[in-house]
Amino acid sequence: MPGFCQFCYICRKNNIARMNFVEELRWRGMLHDIMPGTEEELNKGQTSGYIGFDPTADSLHVGHLTQIMTLIHFQRAGHKPFALVGGATGMVGDPSGKSAERNLLSEDVLNHNVRCLEGQLKKFLDFDCGAKSAEMVNNYDWFKNFTFLDFIRDVGKHITVNYMMAKDSVKKRLEGETGMSFTEFSYQLVQGYDFYYLWKEKNCLVQMGGSDQWGNIVTGTEMIRRKASGTAYAITTQLIKKADGTKFGKTESGAVWLDPAKTSPYKFYQFWLNTTDADAKSWIRIFTLKSQQEIENLEADHDQAPHLRILQKALAEEITVRSHSEEALQTALKTSEFLFGGGSLEFLNGLNKEQVLDVFEGLPQFTISTAELAAGINVTDLLAEKTTVFPSKGEARKMITGGGVSVNKQKVDDPAHSLTTSDLINNRFLVAQKGKKNYFLIISE
Known part of the structure; x- marks a missing residue:
């Protein structure tokens, strides 16, 4: 039976036993591959490990959630997670799973993306729970003063070209029509050095990632072995797909x-x-x-x-x-x-303009003059003349009389009913409903 996390007061207080991290990934269907000896190392006690996230956009998406959940499980198992945001690797571009080279982003854009991703990752992990507190790192911090000559001398000499070309991510690109630039070819060396640096400076023994990252991760374990005669470990998780085989997210x-x-x-x-x-x-x-x-x-x-x-x-x-x-x-x-x-519209009063527009995205939207509405607009004129909710006034009158029209969830049965600015939601919106499920947003401007 796993013991308690010796560092976590919350676990001791609530009598929560530390789970077996690898077994947790297994029963959840997340585990893809694991380097021999990894599970035994993790079961010895608290271990540090990391996952990298490249800042190719200013937000993570649901495709990143598998790795985020992996870090959450890692921390809940009593281990110390590091979330690496790749300010340096983002400048290079990972060729894994790509059929063509990415467009390189400017340094300003990358820095903005890094800040955004760091803010998002901090929502998921506990950064204040003693020895297993999560840490955020940026590989730009150790690469910014690394000269090219130093890199090829201190890093490049430890990994052969034969070893790098044997990786699936490299072979597929070399066999394809677009080939691979030296920039992308060097990516696995850069990621490999990340692992070496975190192993040396932060005692990170495990790198985790999606199954497409296996080649890059084991390059790191190999670099640690060749450069420092050290031992490090690798775990990869399943790439998520829908049951019908289409792309997740x-x-x-x-x-x-x-x-x-x-x-x-x-x-x-x-x-x-x-x-x-x-x-x-x-x-x-x-x-x-x-x-x-x-x-x-x-x-x-x-x-x-x-x-x-x-x-x-x-x-x-x-x-x-x-x-x-x-x-x-x-x-x-x-x-x-x-x-x-049959929900009410009251919740819209607490939303700003952008949030209201988002609720109605994909639905027909119209604009009307606030000055006109202040003077009062006949509901029939509004729905058939000022907007095209109905193609004609006759059809509008017929449906209004028949009880098939609502404005702001209130039935309107009088074709002569007048609407004014006092009817606006958030002082800006009217929501018209034709039948049961046909909604229209009317914006006062």
Whole structure:
């Protein structure tokens, strides 16, 4: 039976036994490959390990969540996690899994991206829990004064070209039409030195990453062995795909980002809520911290009533809170209830303009003059003349009289009813509804 985390007061106070990190990854279906001796080393006691994140954009996306969850499990198992944001490796570009070379980003853009990623990663890990507190590092800090000649003398001489060319990520590119630049070819040396540096300076014995990173990670263990006669270890996790084989984390509108300005908490919540049953059964193990028993109970309940989407809701709620906040989850739930159920519009009063527009993204939107609305606008004129909610006044009158029109969730049954600025939500918006599910946003400007 694993012992208690000797450094963690919270674990001792709550009688929480330290879990076996590798076994945790195994039962969750996350483990892909592990270097011999790694599990034994981790079971000796607290170990330091890291995962790298390259700042190719100013936000992480859901594709990064597997690695984030790996670091969370690593820390919960009593180990010390390091999150490396690659200010240096971001300048080079990782060829792993790429069919063509990335466009290189400017230093200013990279620095901005690094700051954004650091802020996001700090939401997931505990940076104040004693000896196992997480640490953030940036490889630019140890590469910025590293001259090219020093690098090829002190690093390049330890890894042969034959060894580097044997890596799958290199072979595929060399065999392809685009080839590979020296810049990208050097990436595995740069990442390998990262591991050596953190092994030497921070006692990091383990590097973790997605299965596509195995070649880069073992280059680091090999560099540590050749350069310092040391021993280091490697763990990789499964690359997540949908059950139908399509790419995880992509929607019709693009990537699902962790930055709420890029992907709203509502859309983020909906992404998880709309997963298939097969994906939900896999993803609830990977992207939540629920125990095996909790998940099995949820699966049993879900199988009894699949239409209730119990697994999807449990998955969507937990990961939305972890990535955003409880408040963001409540807004997402209220938005869903409003759009797909009988929820009220009151929650919109607490949102700013951008958040309201995001709720109604993809729905028809119209603008009207605030001055006109202040003087009063007949609802029929508003919906059939000032906007095109209805193609004609006759059709508008017919549906209004029949009880098929609502404004701000209030039924309007008088075609002569007048609307003014006092009806605006947030002093700016009217929400018209035609039938049960046809919504229109009218913006006063």
